[in-house]
Amino acid sequence: MMKPQKVSLKEKIGYGFGDAASSMFWKIFTFYLAIFYTDVFGIPAAAAGTMFLVTRIWDTANDPLMGIISDRTNTRWGKFRPYLLWIAGPFALIGVLLFTTPQLDLQGKIVYAYITYTLMMMAYTAINVPYASLLGVMTADGNERTSFASYRMVFAFGGSLLVVALFQPMVDFFAGSVALPTAYQLTMVVIGSIAVGFFLLTFSWTRERITPPKEQKNNLKEDLRNLAKNGPWFILLGAGVATLIFNSVRDGVAMYYFKYYIADDHVRESAIHFSKMTIAYSTFYLFLGQATNMIGVIMAKPISALLGKRRTFMFAMFAAAALSVVFQLTSKGDLLLIYSLQALISFCAGIIFPLLWSMYADAADYSQWTTGRRATGLVFSASSMTQKLGWTLGGSLTLWLLAIYGFEANAAQSPETLKGIKYMMGIVPAAAALISGLFMIFYKLSDQKMTQIIADLESQRAAENS
Numbered sequence: 051m052m053k054p055q056k057v058s059l060k061e062k063i064g065y066g067f068g069d070a071a072s073s074m075f076w077k078i079f080t081f082y083l084a085i086f087y088t089d090v091f092g093i094p095a096a097a098a099g100t101m102f103l104v105t106r107i108w109d110t111a112n113d114p115l116m117g118i119i120s121d122r123t124n125t126r127w128g129k130f131r132p133y134l135l136w137i138a139g140p141f142a143l144i145g146v147l148l149f150t151t152p153q154l155d156l157q158g159k160i161v162y163a164y165i166t167y168t169l170m171m172m173a174y175t176a177i178n179v180p181y182a183s184l185l186g187v188m189t190a191d192g193n194e195r196t197s198f199a200s201y202r203m204v205f206a207f208g209g210s211l212l213v214v215a216l217f218q219p220m221v222d223f224f225a226g227s228v229a230l231p232t233a234y235q236l237t238m239v240v241i242g243s244i245a246v247g248f249f250l251l252t253f254s255w256t257r258e259r260i261t262p263p264k265e266q267k268n269n270l271k272e273d274l275r276n277l278a279k280n281g282p283w284f285i286l287l288g289a290g291v292a293t294l295i296f297n298s299v300r301d302g303v304a305m306y307y308f309k310y311y312i313a314d315d316h317v318r319e320s321a322i323h324f325s326k327m328t329i330a331y332s333t334f335y336l337f338l339g340q341a342t343n344m345i346g347v348i349m350a351k352p353i354s355a356l357l358g359k360r361r362t363f364m365f366a367m368f369a370a371a372a373l374s375v376v377f378q379l380t381s382k383g384d385l386l387l388i389y390s391l392q393a394l395i396s397f398c399a400g401i402i403f404p405l406l407w408s409m410y411a412d413a414a415d416y417s418q419w420t421t422g423r424r425a426t427g428l429v430f431s432a433s434s435m436t437q438k439l440g441w442t443l444g445g446s447l448t449l450w451l452l453a454i455y456g457f458e459a460n461a462a463q464s465p466e467t468l469k470g471i472k473y474m475m476g477i478v479p480a481a482a483a484l485i486s487g488l489f490m491i492f493y494k495l496s497d498q499k500m501t502q503i504i505a506d507l508e509s510q511r512a513a514e515n516s
Contacts, residue, residue, distance in 0.1 A: 057189050057198075064255025065188070065198055066205030068134065068181045071248035073206040074213040074241055075145055075174070080301040080441070081336060082217060083148075084449060085309070088459045090231060091151050093159055095457050099449030101163055106442030109171035113435035116179040117428040118273070128258035130187065133180035138249035141173045142242030149238045151231035171438065177249065185407060186414045186426040187260040190504060195411045196351050196359075199404035203347035207400065209248070210340040213241060218333055262424045273428055276421045283413045283429060285493045289363070290406055292486035294440020295447070296370065296479045297399060301339075302448040303474040308332035310463045311471055312382050331385070338389055339396040346400020359405045360493050367487035370398040371480045378476025402486075409493075412500050419503045444482075448474055 087098040123129045148166045152158075185198055217237060224233035277283060308331050346366075354362040377391045414429040455470030457463065463471075495503075 057194055061188070061256055062198055062201040063205075064252050065184065066201040066208075067248040067255075068184075068252035069202045069206040070209030070212075071138075071245035071252075072174070072178050072181065073209040074245055074248075075141075077210045077213050077301075077340075078145075078217060078238075078241070079170075080298060080445075081214070081305060084302050084445065085305045086149065086234060087163065088449075088452075088457075090234065091159055091163070092156070092459075093163060094453070095449045095459075096453035097160055098163070099446045099453065101160065101167065102449065103442060103446040105164060105168045105171060106438055106445070109168065109175060110435050110438040110442060112172060112175045113179055113438060114428060116175050117183065120180045120183060121273075121426065121428055127253075128187070130180035130183045131253055131256060131258060133177055134249045134253040137173060137177040138246045141177050141249075142246050144170045144173050145242045145245075146235060146238045149231075149234040151234075175438075181252070182407070182410070183426050184256060184258065186411045186429070187258045188256060190260055190415075190508065196354070196404065196408045199407040199411075200347060200351050202407060203350070203400070203404040204344055206403070207340050207344035207347060211337060211344070212244075214333065214336045214340055216241070218330065260424075260426075272421075272423065276417055276423060277428055279420075280413060280417050280429070282409070282416055282493060282495045285489055286406065286409055286413060287435070289367075289486045289489035289493075291440040291443070292482050292489065293367070293399075293402060293406070295444040296367075296374075296482035296486060298441045298444030299448050299474050299482065300374075300395075300479045301336075302445055303452075303471055304336060305332055306452065306457075307471050307475055308335065311468050312385075335389065335392055339392050342393040342396040343400035346397040346402075347404055349397075350401045350404045353401065354405055358497050359409060360490055360496065363402045363405050363409075364487045364490040366398040366401040367483045367490070370395050371483035371487065373398070374476050374480035374483060378472065378480070409495070412495050412503075415500070415503050415507060416495060419506060447478070451478075 084095075084098060087093045088095050093101075120130055120133065123132065125132045127135070144166065148170050150166075152162060154162060185195060185202070188198060189195060220237040220240060221230075221233045224236045228236070312331055350362070357365070373391055373395045377388070377395070380388050380391070410429065414424065414426050417429055418424040451470050451474055452467070455464075455467045457467050457470075
């Protein structure tokens with residue numbers, strides 16, 4: 051039942067804080083974890099790539115399970131909000147362990163990486179699937195959902211900006227007084243504490259208003275059968291996986307690109323200077339990407355209001371593919387062009403994320419409209435599953451390609467290796483973006499169709515309460 055309650059600005063901000071917390075960790079994993087494993091912890095690139103694949107495939111399977119569990123959770127706080135309270139602390143603690151480097155031989159390091167990374171992804175699932183599912187139960191209004199999703203994405207990129215601005219400078223600061231591995235660990239203590247605070251604000255400031263139909267009984271087999279028939283869900287899954295491959299390959303190889311191709315080693319010749327402040331090329335590149343991502347998020351709602359969600363998503367991905375091809379043609383001396391392309395590509399990527407989250411809510415409504423049953427958590431677990439699967443393939447592909455092209459940590463790279471790094475900044479993400487746009491050609495839940503579906507569901511809720 052949906053209570054007649056106006057959604058406040060405070061609640062939208064509160065919802066946004068949750069993705070600020072998740073995105074802080076997500077961007078650390080995306081930008082810094084691979085190079086931490088290869089250049090600091092000392093794990094070979096191929097071994098790290100295989101570890102990403104094995105652990106993430108297992109973890110991807112956990113997402114629907116977490117959706118099922120949260121759908122069946124009943125507390126005075128609702129179905130999904132309690133997990134923000136219960137998991138925030140373990141989430142931060144495991145993040146610190148992930149960047150801890152015990153003195154072990156190579157085999158021991160690989161085993162430690164497998165264990166801590168598996169635990170990290172399980173904690174991410176346990177908090178992020180319920181968080182994502184909140185979008186489906188806070189309001190039934192399609193425009194408000196897009197608004198919630200936009201706030202979520204603005205705060206997500208705000209968290210990303212924060213971590214890009216803080217992470218490497220904090221590591222460098224701590225490294226002035228402790229060993230480099232300990233500097234990473236202390237940095238994660240600070241960022242983990244901030245993330246816990248953000249999750250608690252989301253728990254405190256949000257409310258669940260939509261509940262399943264009164265006569266609905268728990269029936270996992272039927273929920274899974276309905277999910278298997280949900281065509282829009284599968285299309286979003288495919289488009290989301292391709293989009294995450296696009297992002298994770300570009301983001302995952304960026305630090306290697308600047309360290310080994312642009313030769314960004316934090317010295318005067320490879321940094322940007324503002325007064326007495328020195329900003330490494332890589333930090334400026336990542337910060338610029340997150341800033342223009344955020345602008346894209348802000349523009350998602352007005353552009354989709356003109357073109358519709360499906361066409362906006364599709365055109366943004368096709369544009370990102372074309373711009374990535376141009377990126378492939380740049381050379382190390384074209385810094386202005388490299389930064390300009392980063393801004394444009396990131397703007398396109400930013401547009402699609404609030405649309406994707408809003409479309410997951412539409413897929414949940416579509417499922418209830420066609421079957422009479424609502425399984426919000428199970429449907430929304432597609433969001434986390436998409437992230438994990440796309441990130442799995444993209445992250446593993448990045449490290450495997452580095453190994454195939456002969457990458458050696460902390461050494462001068464061969465021309466063949468540098469060519470491979472460039473491919474991962476241009477051609478590989480271009481192909482993934484193109485595939486994502488092609489998936490959306492087959493998405494049939496137009497804005498007009500969703501207006502009809504929401505009206506029908508509102509009528510059903512009104513009949514239940516009469």
